[in-house]
Amino acid sequence: MGPVRPNPSRPTASAASADVLEIHRLKFRYVRTLDSKLWEDFAETMIPEATATYSEYLQFESREAYLTFLRNTLGPHVITEHRCDHPEIDVDGDRATGIWYLSDTVLIPENNMLLRGAAFYTDEYVRCDDGRWRIAHTGYERTYEVVLSLSDLPSLRLTANRWGLTQHSDGIESVERDPRETVRRDETPEESIGGSDQEHPGSEHRAAG
Template sequence: MDLEAVAAISRLKYRYLRCLDTKSWDEFADTLVPEATSTYGEYLQFESRDALVAFMRNTLGPHVITEHHCDHPEIDVHGNKATGVWYLADTVLIPEHSMILRGAAFYHDEYVLCDDGQWRIAHTGYERTYEAVVSLRDLPSFRMTSNRWASVLAEGPWSMAENPRAS
């Protein structure tokens, strides 16, 4: 087993998740090859890095807070290509709609070692094992006490200053 490659691919996946959650879109794009494909569940499919990044930027902008955790990697390296299966647990907080989504899935990824010596994702995607949605209106004790993007949302429909649940 090529432990250096496994470590580099693990670091790549963690960076993909960090950049997704911090909305660092340029760095997120750099985790993918230009022709990367992706499939999230049954209905979301993308045929290029640009299409995926544009979708994530628009869908998971500052109005949505995400938390993605991947662990239990099963990575197989075959020269300059590799495959990986990861367990995903995620939380998506959508204040504008007063909802929280929780879920789990298994990512199935393909990686390539690029000319610059960096591993990048050639294909990523997951199949959900479950997904559940809870209305924040059903949780009277819910309070948002911190939000990295609060200043961006200060004039939006769910600003911390205007929302009684935010304090």
């Protein structure tokens, strides 16, 4: 039996591994820029025609529509944490699919609310003309979601917040920062999360990202 000749139409194992690694980095950049609210960098992770689906009520037919929604609902008053792992990536030429396990936390002090949840992302990716992979579709299906009132956690204190209230020597004042800026040495982020009449936000704060 003669040697098996390589199929030129099939990517080599090393090329496929490189593509998978790039898609890993793409997803990690997606959640980093989402949680950091670096919206211009976040937009670069998706193609302009990208779609997103989180439920029958939350569907977006373009990157711009999705980005506008996130800017409006995940502003400086909302702290988010998205962690993705257990990737299952399949590459087919210049297209790929991915499944990721998501664990996320959403904290909204002014609404007296903490959300924890988990989900499975289902993504589609394309290799663009510049050789970079970008997201063509994203969305997830929840495995669970719980919402807590911060009134139930009286000892909880928010001791650091990149976008929110900052304690100064002369009291606490509201400071909106550019996330790229460095905190001054005389600023010590510390804020006690007090009660609020609004216990839980609407679903627009809780279902996408």
